[in-house]
Amino acid sequence: MLDGTLGTRLLLFAGATVPLPAGPEVTRALEQVEVTSDADQGDAFQLTFNLSKGGLMDYTVLQSGALDLFNRVVVAVAFGVVPEVLIDGIITHHEVAPSNEPGRSTLRVKGKDVSLMLDLEEKNESYPNQPDWLVVTQLIASQAQYGLVPAVTPTTDVPIELLRVSRQHETDLAFIRRLADRNGYVFYVEPLTVGASTAYWGPENRLGLPQPALSVDMGSATNVESLSFAADGMAPVETESEVVEPITKTSIPIPSLPPLRVPPLAASPIPARRKELLRRSANQNPAEAATSSLAASTRAPDPVTGQGQLDARRYGTALRARRLVGVRGAGLSYDGFYYVRSVTHTLQQGTYTQSFTISREGTMTLTPVVVP
Numbered sequence: 001m002l003d004g005t006l007g008t009r010l011l012l013f014a015g016a017t018v019p020l021p022a023g024p025e026v027t028r029a030l031e032q033v034e035v036t037s038d039a040d041q042g043d044a045f046q047l048t049f050n051l052s053k054g055g056l057m058d059y060t061v062l063q064s065g066a067l068d069l070f071n072r073v074v075v076a077v078a079f080g081v082v083p084e085v086l087i088d089g090i091i092t093h094h095e096v097a098p099s100n101e102p103g104r105s106t107l108r109v110k111g112k113d114v115s116l117m118l119d120l121e122e123k124n125e126s127y128p129n130q131p132d133w134l135v136v137t138q139l140i141a142s143q144a145q146y147g148l149v150p151a152v153t154p155t156t157d158v159p160i161e162l163l164r165v166s167r168q169h170e171t172d173l174a175f176i177r178r179l180a181d182r183n184g185y186v187f188y189v190e191p192l193t194v195g196a197s198t199a200y201w202g203p204e205n206r207l208g209l210p211q212p213a214l215s216v217d218m219g220s221a222t223n224v225e226s227l228s229f230a231a232d233g234m235a236p237v238e239t240e241s242e243v244v245e246p247i248t249k250t251s252i253p254i255p256s257l258p259p260l261r262v263p264p265l266a267a268s269p270i271p272a273r274r275k276e277l278l279r280r281s282a283n284q285n286p287a288e289a290a291t292s293s294l295a296a297s298t299r300a301p302d303p304v305t306g307q308g309q310l311d312a313r314r315y316g317t318a319l320r321a322r323r324l325v326g327v328r329g330a331g332l333s334y335d336g337f338y339y340v341r342s343v344t345h346t347l348q349q350g351t352y353t354q355s356f357t358i359s360r361e362g363t364m365t366l367t368p369v370v371v372p
Contacts, residue, residue: 013074014066035086037321038342043113051105085191115189119173128161132179139172140199153202184260184295213326227308235303239293241278259298266362270303302359312352326370336365
């Protein structure tokens with residue numbers, strides 16, 4: 001799909017295990033692409049094709065085999081020479097809608113990112129004397145044929161078999177996410193290039209260079225079509241827990257720990273008014289209880305969120321989830337840097353829109369300027 005007005009190109013790859021450039025019968029039939037990158041829910045895609053019947057009285061796009069269930073699909077966009085991969089995914093659904101009107105039959109192809117291949121088989125396994133990060137690395141490496149490259153942050157807790165053993169009673173993906181929650185970490189798959197993706201397991205990553213700023217009410221520099229903010233005082237959480245010293249049976253309180261989000265993005269964080277009791281901490285050692293406290297506060301959502309839609313022509317690149325972006329023109333309370341929680345890319349012939357959600361822990365900016 002070529003958009004001469006915006007100067008963007010859409011690249012589509014598909015195949016059984018190794019994605020290859022889609023054939024002309026597939027690209028000609030492509031009408032719309034929708035890719036959603038979500039820091040909380042994972043990534044997904046939907047492709048809409050116009051269907052026409054071939055010589056075998058079946059639809060040509062379906063006959064090609066490129067879009068068979070459980071084939072891989074890679075969607076990329078290029079604003080210049082180097083393409084940016086939006087998703088490396090697996091096809092999970094077909095929706096065919098025949099029509100009595102010529103040229104109006106459609107096929108919708110839906111799927112999720114390649115982490116889906118970790119979510120197909122439930123297992124009963126145990127991992128004695130292995131820290132969580134080592135277990136996660138092994139599970140990710142089991143799907144290396146799908147281009148998953150582990151990027152795992154080590155954990156400090158090394159369980160001793162006599163005291164605790166990590167046990168799996170779910171799919172690999174569900175187990176990886178459970179271990180992430182236990183440590184206050186996140187897990188997601190982000191494409192590096194065509195056919196290769198980073199499988200990240202670690203703290204929410206707010207480091208790296210910020211993306212070009214979202215500009216509102218700035219005349220010719222404005223690049224967003226809409227932008228609104230909300231502050232939720234019920235979102236932050238503090239914790240209360242204690243451990244029991246096994247010899248003297250003395251209760252030791254564990255202080256509430258701040259969320260594991262570095263660096264901070266707001267000068268005036270919204271304080272926590274809700275308190276969560278961590279009742280299982282009594283059976284944990286102090287290190288485990290502190291990790292549970294940290295994880296609980298980190299799992300609470302950011303209280304300040306923003307939603308909007310981008311003018312892709314003016315923005316000039318693909319806004320990416322799970323990275324920082326600056327906001328300017330929204331006033332002192334809401335200007336500054338935010339974490340991009342989700343982006344939905346919608347592409348049709350002649351149009352490219354990006355709907356987004358951003359968040360941070362409070363109001364007022366910590367920086368006088370953002371990257372324009």
